[in-house]
Amino acid sequence: MLIGAEILFDLMYSDQIKTVENGHVIQKTEFGWIVSGPISASFTTSMFATTVLSHQQDLVENDINARINLDDQIAKFWQLEEVKTKNILSLNEKVCQLHFENNIKRNENGRFVVSLPFKDHSLLGESYQIALKRFLSLERRLQTNIELENLYSKFINEYLELNHMERILIDESTNNTYYIPHHAINKESSHTTKLRVVFDASCKTNNGVSLNDVLFKGPCIQEELTEIMIRFRTHKYVFCSDIEKIYRQIWVSENQRDFQRILWRENPEQPVQD
Known part of the structure; x- marks a missing residue:
């Protein structure tokens, strides 16, 4: 060595x-x-x-x-x-990291709140129609598979019950919105999570620009697995933990949540809700 x-x-x-x-x-x-x-x-x-x-x-x-x-x-x-040295960040990665450091805060309950690292959100076009089309296609698919439909409804309702999203009860449409299409990935062989819901922020708006396109991409902050394992073995006692729904424990600033809208309804007899 x-x-x-x-x-x-x-x-x-x-x-x-x-x-x-x-x-x-x-x-x-x-x-x-x-x-x-x-x-x-x-x-x-x-x-x-x-x-x-x-x-x-x-x-x-x-x-x-x-x-x-x-x-x-x-x-x-x-x-x-050669032993790997610290990553050299690109200009965009530096901008994204600086944005994070300047905008992260904690709310009155101690929860971390972050701001989306926009390049220019005015570049986004209209996204409602494509999201509606994708949702209606998903709905037709769910109606052909009752078990999948029940799992999907359970997932969405859990989101609401945990206050990880909220219904928009009145028309609050603004120019600063983005509707994220979503779909199901069903893995029958899985013993834990058979259904995984994917939110597609790479879906293009009517002018060919998606939400992901107007966000800075940050650097990879996770260390190499080898380094983690070596450090793990240097301690006498270690803790392993599983943070439930880890990616939902950090919230997005309230004034930016309209960029993360989705469409849903329990059954085709109801109006489509934001």
């Missing part, structure tokens, strides 16, 4: 055995005893060439007899083995 110089000497113990003058050194470390010392130049070249070839097999397998520039190959080898 590669060890940075900033921690190398913290790993060394005082115990050391030297074989002969200018020979090998046997050093005790946190990892046990290690051997270090000079070896012949011919062996070094051979060792590196073998290692590099194993890492670069895809590049040289069609031209295995070609002359290899050893310096270039060693440079590529170190690049392959």
Whole structure:
């Protein structure tokens, strides 16, 4: 493995055995005893060439007899083995992160509230008609499958009961709205969640622009799984938890909720509701 110089000497113990003058050194470390010392130049070249070839097999397998520039190959080898450093953010990712930091707040109940990272929401066109068309298609599908219809109704009603959405009882239509189509993904083989409802914010409005198109995309903030697992193993005690409906625990600013409207009704005899 590669060890940075900033921690190398913290790993060394005082115990050391030297074989002969200018020979090998046997050093005790946190990892046990290690051997270090000079070896012949011919062996070094051979060792590196073998290692590099194993890492670069895809590049040289069609031209295995070609002359290899050893310096270039060693440079590529170190690049392959380099420990990942902190991500460099693009300009858009920096803008999105700054927007988040400047607008996140907590309401009177302690719940986090965030603001949608708009580029320019005035670019959005009319979305009601396409959302209505998609909903009526969904409704016809649900009527052919009673079990699926019951699961879907249960999902929507739970959303309402938990106050994760609310009915709009009067006409509050404004220019600053976006209707999100939704549909069901039914997985019969699942033992836990057979129904998953997908909200499609990539659906284009009448001018070809979707909600996702006018939002900045933030950087990936989750660490690599390898890093998480290594850190997990360094502690004596760890906690695992499951935050129920985690993506609904953070609310969107009230003045922006019209950009997340959906259409629904319990049965075709009722009017379609926002």
